[in-house]
Amino acid sequence: MTTVLPAPEAVRSINEIGIGLLRQPSMVLFGPGQRRQIPRVVAGVARRVLMVTDARMSASPEFAQITETLAEQGISVLVYDGTEPDLPRRNVVDIAQRFSDSAVEAVVGIGGGSCMDLAKVASVVLTHGGDVRDYYGQFLVPGPGIPVVTVPTTGGTGAEVTCISVIFDEDQGMKVGVASPHLEAYAAIIDPELTLTCPPGLTAASGADALSHLIESFTGRAKNPDTGQLATTLYAGKNVLADVYARTGLALLNRSLPAVAADPADLPARSDTLFGAYCAGMAINTAGTAGAHAIQSPIGALTHTPHGFGISALLPYVMRYNLPARLPEFAEIGRILGVARETDTEERQAQSAISRIEDILQTLGAPIDLRTLGLQPGDFEYVAKQAMLATRLTANNPRELTVDSVQAILRRGYDDDRSWWQL
Structure with a gap:
């Protein structure tokens, strides 16, 4: 399947004013015990x-x-x-x-x-x-x-x-x-010790969710909000302070999620996973989540599948849709995850990041196609229309989402079509 997209410059948004914003609890205590x-x-x-x-x-x-x-x-x-x-x-x-x-x-x-x-x-x-x-x-x-x-x-x-x-x-x-x-x-x-008894399926679903938060916050839309918008809108968009947490969380989960999948009793890996999830929470608290979360909600309601598994099944296809608008960010993710070489083209570095994320999801045992969830092609239009109602989330997506584009994402996800969209 080949879908022609506009040039990246036509859809790319940049944090031109260099804004950074954090919201957080008054106190955070982290560590075993x-x-x-x-x-x-x-x-x-x-x-x-x-x-x-x-x-x-x-x-x-x-x-x-x-x-x-x-x-x-x-x-x-x-x-x-x-x-x-x-x-x-x-x-x-x-x-x-x-x-x-x-x-x-x-x-x-x-x-x-x-x-x-x-x-x-x-x-x-x-x-x-x-x-x-x-x-x-x-x-x-x-x-x-x-x-x-x-x-x-x-x-x-x-x-x-x-x-x-x-x-x-x-x-x-x-x-x-x-x-x-x-x-x-x-x-x-x-307290990472509290996650040691987390069942494998819940570990996989929650790990996929954390990974998606880091990806969507780091590759999300930069909004350059003015003072009035900051006072009335929760999500300021991609920003320099959220990015610090996103980078740290991606590096942690890249190592810890496969380690937890291999040995659920590995406390250091559980600690790094929980730290990575905390970083993801800090990132989305001001940057927000985006397209995958908007689309998952109606899918979850139809299929009664866990949120994290719906997100996992969507991520490969939403990332590919967003890639043309976020080549530098995905390329940086590839370097953070240790799978991109400086000598590679930016596009190849970006693609290697997406492939690595899919490998992590598969190692966890999380689904990476929509057919596995039980979603039917007859539901695509309904899901797309419902997803477009989640304007708080769609506004964060780096590429504009429409009913047609969401249906295109769903078709690829149903067919497990992980070819690259062409520019």
């Missing part, structure tokens, strides 16, 4: 805490130890362990109904991305009231909520440091975001 700091951190801001997690984590000895230590510090502990994958709105409604009158003073989100996203948005509804739908969009949270402490147990989402919660609204049939600097956690406590 740092979960033991949770009681001390919580005691500094609350005497009554709500633990938000899922059924798997709540049954673990690590969770029992954390809650027992909190109680020993004289902190009253409430537990919500009903968090579901892809965070349905009903979980937020459930928390609001059960804990609105409980005088909760802090929320600890411990688990995967859904648990931490739920903790962040629970802080909003418990503080400001109303329905979570009141806060869909950007900068609609009226003020700070009760303090949130995030504790990731998977190496992928970066939700421990992002100021957005992604929610699946069952009535709308789509994912929506509550995006505000007021969602930023008070503290993120990142």
Whole structure:
């Protein structure tokens, strides 16, 4: 299949004003065993805490130890362990109904991305009231909520440091975001030991997600926002500070993800993976995610497949679509990953980066084609139209996305056609 694209100069955007922007928790603690700091951190801001997690984590000895230590510090502990994958709105409604009158003073989100996203948005509804739908969009949270402490147990989402919660609204049939600097956690406590029991499938899905965050932030659209846009828009686009984290995270995951796939008990590799996922969260917190995330949402709703696997299956084709607009960035990724030679042409360096990313995904056991997910050709137009509604994400893509171009990406992904688009 050959698709002719406009010249790169026609679609390339550059950070001409040299902007850099970071948003982050007030405190980040990283390292094996740092979960033991949770009681001390919580005691500094609350005497009554709500633990938000899922059924798997709540049954673990690590969770029992954390809650027992909190109680020993004289902190009253409430537990919500009903968090579901892809965070349905009903979980937020459930928390609001059960804990609105409980005088909760802090929320600890411990688990995967859904648990931490739920903790962040629970802080909003418990503080400001109303329905979570009141806060869909950007900068609609009226003020700070009760303090949130995030504790990731998977190496992928970066939700421990992002100021957005992604929610699946069952009535709308789509994912929506509550995006505000007021969602930023008070503290993120990142303990790689908590990822040692992460199942292989979840390790693969979350690892693919982290890798995609680094790629989409580093190759995303540079927006050159003015003062007014910075005050009202969460994502400033590709920027010099986010790029620092993206480069560091790519180098870490290049080594650590294959090592974790080979030996899930490799704590140094787990540590590097979680550090890389943290870097990815820091990068997307101001640069944002892009096309792959916009397209995955309706695919996930149709196929009921994990977010990370949908992202993995899309990445080879979205990267190829974006390549003409981001040759220098993909070439640099190739050098970061150690697969590009300085003597290669820029195009060859860029292509080697994409091939290496695919190798990592395959080593993890993550899918790299859409047929594996169960997506059908008859769904392509619906997926494309739904993806175009995610304007917060499509606006970050380095090449303009249209219904037709998304369908072209989907056809290639379904056919596992990894030939290169021609300029």
